[in-house]
Amino acid sequence: MEEDDHTKGSRMFVVFDLLFYALLPYFIWAVGRHTLSDYHALLLSTSPGFVYTLIRFAVERQWNVTGLFLVGTLVTSTTIDLVSGSAEAMIVNNIRTLFGFGLFFLLTMIAGRPMAAFFFADTADYWIRQNNKRSFRDFCTPEVMPYFQALTLLFALRYCFIAGAKWAMFETYGVDGYGILIWWRVALSWGFGALILLASFLVARRIRHVADL
Secondary structure (H helix, E strand, O other): HHHHHHHHHHHHHHHHHHHHHHHHHHHHHHHOOOOOOOOHHHHHOHHHHHHHHHHHHHHHOOOHHHHHHHHHHHHHHHHHHHHHOOOHHHHHHHHHHHEEEEEEEEHHHHOOHHHHHHHHHHHHHHHHOOOOOOOOOOOOOOOOOOHHHHHHHHHHHHHHHHHHHHHHHHHHHHHHHHHHHHHHHHHHHHHHHHHHHHHHHHHHHHHHHHOOO
């Protein structure tokens, strides 16, 4: 029963993600740009995702590194959007912000504290499925850290690849192509999300093997 509830919950999240990150933003942009300026239509189109992310954060009570990172990136992106001043500047700044997030992940790798390790620690109970008193740090052995480095690199590539695709489309279509950008962003996010999920399963299997779980 728990597995069925989890599956239903996952399906609902997919529906909500599609609604608040793609359908509503696209509708607001398509309708709003005819009555508002392009900049204000762009700004308004980001509001469904902003509100949805905050509500989901509050409901799931993710007071951990993962949750705080998501809220931090959301606040940063929204602040930059608000001070951009024009549609063109908003899109370009968004692209720069994505590259900045990618660079942040790379820097955590260089510092020897890959961000993926913190994300994994927050959901260790789900991945490891073990009821024991050992902390996640017990699993963070030298044999496992290269896997976390690779997983963090995948996160960095996700941000950089989406930023690169946005830049290419912006150069081709300009602000008029923002509607297309919304769908490409969602498609690329889900594609990399699937790769990250698969990689996380591989990391979890490696941890269980090293820790003899």
